[in-house]
Amino acid sequence: MNLLFATDVLVPDGDEARERAQDELSRAEYQAATPTWFDRLAADVAEWFFGLFRGDGAGAVAPVAVTIIVIIIVAALLVALAIWGRPRASRSVRRRAELLGEQDDRTAAQLRAEAERRAKAHDWDGAVVLRFRALARSLIERDVIEPAPGATAQAIAREASVAFPGFGDRLHSAATAFDAVRYLDRPSDATAYRVLAETDDDVRATTPTDAATPAVPA
Structure with a gap:
């Protein structure tokens, strides 16, 4: 009798067991493990997407859907390539890059203006x-050359000569004039500057093609 009484006390009836289970499931650790609406939505989307690659229950719809998705992706890539072309570093980034041993973010126009100011001052x-x-x-800036880091004046002249073959000798002379002043400490003069400036102006006015054969100034 004592054993039966103890058993009746320890074993809850159906309603009490249900209440205890509800109380247990309402605890924070169980609630945290319950999938949220976003989890259920993500699972449904994933199930739909991967279902496109399965033929179960979809008949001929799945292959058609996959084909349409692939076509849309390829078309989007082609349109992007047609609009933006080959990815390039921005001009502002290229202008900030090291050039001929110095960090200088000035544009070509700004450098020309400063060169002219120095020339007027006989520097x-x-x-x-x-x-x-x-x-x-x-x-x-014209995307004619893309010199490697640390490229020398002569390396730049050789690379530019590929796009302007008619300017090969003049570009070489311009690089030599730069090297003479910058590295050999040889003084320059008005004639050297005038020749270099004319080369710069003529290159700037010429389209970079093999047909470019400018006249060499006297």
Whole structure:
């Protein structure tokens, strides 16, 4: 009798067991594990998407849907390529890049203006250095050359000569004038600056094609 009485006390009836289960499930750790509406939505979307690649229950719809999705993606990529073309570093980034041993974010136009100011002040050394920098910067801005980091003046002249074959000798002379002042400490003069400036102006006015064969100034 005692054992039966103890058993009746320890074992809850149906209603009490249900209440205890509800109380247990209402605890925070159980609520935190319950899927949210976003979890259920994400699961439904994933199930729909992966169902496109299965033929179960979809008949001929699944292959058609997959084909349409692939066509849309490929078309979007082609349109993006047609509009924006090959990805390039922005011009502002290229202007900030190291050029001929210095960090200088000025545009070609700004460098030319400063070179002219130096020339008017008879600072021929500074004018020659700045004008060749302007020439190199202009070629970069026009996407004619893409010099490697640390490229020398002669390397830039050789790369530019590929796009302007008729200017090969003049570009080489311009790079030589730059090197003479910048690295050999040789003084420049008005004639050297005038020749370099004319080369810069002529290159700027010429389309980079193999047909470009400008006249060499006297």
